Amino acid sequence: MDKDFEKTYHDVETNHWWFKSRRAYLLDLINKLPRNSKVLDIGCSSGVFLKELKEMGFDEKNLFGIDISEVAIENAKQNGLENTFVMDAQNITLDEKFDVIIASDCLEHLKEDEKALKNWYELLNKNGVAFIFVPAFMSLWSYHDEYNMHYRRYTNSELKSKLEKEGFEIQKSSYWNFFLCIPVYIFRKIASLSKAKKPESSDITVGNSFINAMLYQLIVFENKLLKIFNFPFGVSTFCVVRKK
Helix, strand or coil: HHHEEEEEEHHHCCCCCCHHHHHHHHHHHHHHCCCCCCCECCCCCCCCCHHHHCCCCCCCCHHEEEEEHHHHHHHHHHHHCCEEEEECCCCCCCCCEEEEEEECCCCCCCCCCCHHHHHHHHHHEEEEEEHHHHHHHHHHHHHHHHCCCCCCCEEHHHHHEEEEHCCCCEEEEECCCCCCCCHHHHHHHHHHHHCCCCCCCCCCCCCHHHHHHHHHHHHHHHHHHHCCCCCCCCCHHHHHHEEE
8 A cells, every 4th residue: 555545544544434334334243243252353454443343342352453554553553452463464374263354445455365365264263254345346446446556346246256265155245335336436437537636646535524424424324224135336345254
C-alpha cells in the first residue's frame, strides 16, 4: 500500500462510512458467537475491529491480528492489542488455531490468493467460521484499485469457487454495498477519464460529516436487508464459510 494512502487510511478507518458500516455488519454476525472464541483478524490495520470485539465482551487474550504494515501493528499495539503481529497474510505462521477468521479487503492484495486461502483453512479449528470480504467486479477496476495495489476484483461465484476448492463450506454469500454500486461505477469511470483526477489518487476520505453519516445509515439499512435476502451485485462481495 502507498505510504501516503496508508496514513490516510489509518486516519479515517474508525469513522469512514464504508469501514464503519462493514464492521457493523460483521459485528452483528459475530455477536451470535461465544465470547471465548479465539479470533484472528487478517489485515487488522490499527486494530479498530478487534477493539470493538473487546468492547462486545470477547476475551482480549483470544483476540489476534496480523498485518503486513509495521505502522499498522505499531498503532494496534498502542491501542492495547498485544496479540498483533507483522506478518504476510499468504503465510501466517502463528502457533494458534482459531474459531473465527476475519479478512476484510485483504485477499485482493495478495498475489497468491489460493495459497492464502489454503493457509487460512489450516488456521481454523474444525467447525470454525471465516468472514471474507473482497472488492467486486473487474468492471469496477479504477485508479482506486491501482492506488491500493490490488491484484484483482472478484465476482461472487469466483470467490465461492476458490473457497470451496480449499474445502470451505459456504454458509452465506452475497454482494455488499448494493445501493451505491451504480453511482460508484459511474463516479470511478468518469474520474478515471478526467484530467482532474489523477490515477494515483484514491477516493477514501471522510469528507462532509453529514454525507458520511447519511451514507453510513444507508448501508446499515442495507445490512438489515441482507438478513432477508442476498443482493445480485454490489461494490464488494463476501462469503461466510465454515471449516468442515
